[in-house]
Amino acid sequence: MGSAWVRELLTDAERVARGLTDPYYATFALSWLCEPWALANEPERALELARESLVSSRDVPSSLLPRVLMDVVDAFVAAGAHAQAEDIARGIAVAYARAWALASVAKAAYADDVGRAHSLAEEAQQLARAVTKPAERSIALASITDLLVTIGELDRAEEMAFAIPRADWQAGALAGLSQSRAMDGGQDRAEKLARRISDPDQLASALVGIARSTDDRQALGLLAEALILGPWQTALPELARRWPETVEVIAHVVSGRQRSSG
Numbered sequence: 001m002g003s004a005w006v007r008e009l010l011t012d013a014e015r016v017a018r019g020l021t022d023p024y025y026a027t028f029a030l031s032w033l034c035e036p037w038a039l040a041n042e043p044e045r046a047l048e049l050a051r052e053s054l055v056s057s058r059d060v061p062s063s064l065l066p067r068v069l070m071d072v073v074d075a076f077v078a079a080g081a082h083a084q085a086e087d088i089a090r091g092i093a094v095a096y097a098r099a100w101a102l103a104s105v106a107k108a109a110y111a112d113d114v115g116r117a118h119s120l121a122e123e124a125q126q127l128a129r130a131v132t133k134p135a136e137r138s139i140a141l142a143s144i145t146d147l148l149v150t151i152g153e154l155d156r157a158e159e160m161a162f163a164i165p166r167a168d169w170q171a172g173a174l175a176g177l178s179q180s181r182a183m184d185g186g187q188d189r190a191e192k193l194a195r196r197i198s199d200p201d202q203l204a205s206a207l208v209g210i211a212r213s214t215d216d217r218q219a220l221g222l223l224a225e226a227l228i229l230g231p232w233q234t235a236l237p238e239l240a241r242r243w244p245e246t247v248e249v250i251a252h253v254v255s256g257r258q259r260s261s262g
Helices: 002-019 023-032 034-039 043-057 065-078 082-090 095-109 114-129 134-150 154-162 167-183 187-194 200-211 216-229 232-242 244-261
Strands: none
Touching (some): 002 023, 034 043, 082 095, 095 134, 134 167, 167 200, 187 200, 232 244
16 A cells, blocks of 8 residues: 555656756756655666656756756666766766766665775765865765765765865764764764764754664763754654653643643
8 A cells, every 4th residue: 555655656746747847847856756766666667767857957058957967867876777877977067066976876886896986986086176166065075975984984084074165064974974983883983073063953963863873871862962952853763763652751742732722
């Protein structure tokens, strides 16, 4: 029942995507549907949509094309067509977008070809280091950081994360990196990395990520801090996983207050 419902929903979304007349938004919509179709065990459907997104991208204005092609590359990666994804990535004219796209291909390649993943990672890093505009450099370096975390090069990932000029992109990179450090047994280092994040909501998310790899005592402190810093929904899934009875009590209190205020 659930699987059929998902396919029905994706089919409806596909119909809407194909009905979009602006090639920019049509390309985005078609490419974004590839991963859900692949997760629904429909790789051929995902590949068909990836190809459609590539065709649609040909009508996108040149100024917007690099950003759109990043999503097209992800579409082919989601469909398992890594060679085609790499070809498209190499055709992107703008360095930051090409670095981002190559990093995406490298992450996908890592499961099957470690050597290829490392080679692509090195190439993407060289491209990213040459980018000078802060926003574009941040996007490129954040993608490289995520890639290095994926392939287990956490020390190099830290170097990349610290070089990201924009705080918002750096925060996301540090959150992922701190979670990986915690999973690797380095809770102290993970917390130090997370606490370099200045935005309270993003810091709360990072602390929850670290909490997933700690014992109950440490997790309680991290989750309590996350509840203070950010929206309560950030910490709720981990609280529910560890202490479901506590979350039940919270839910009853919250629902009771909502009824009384209504």
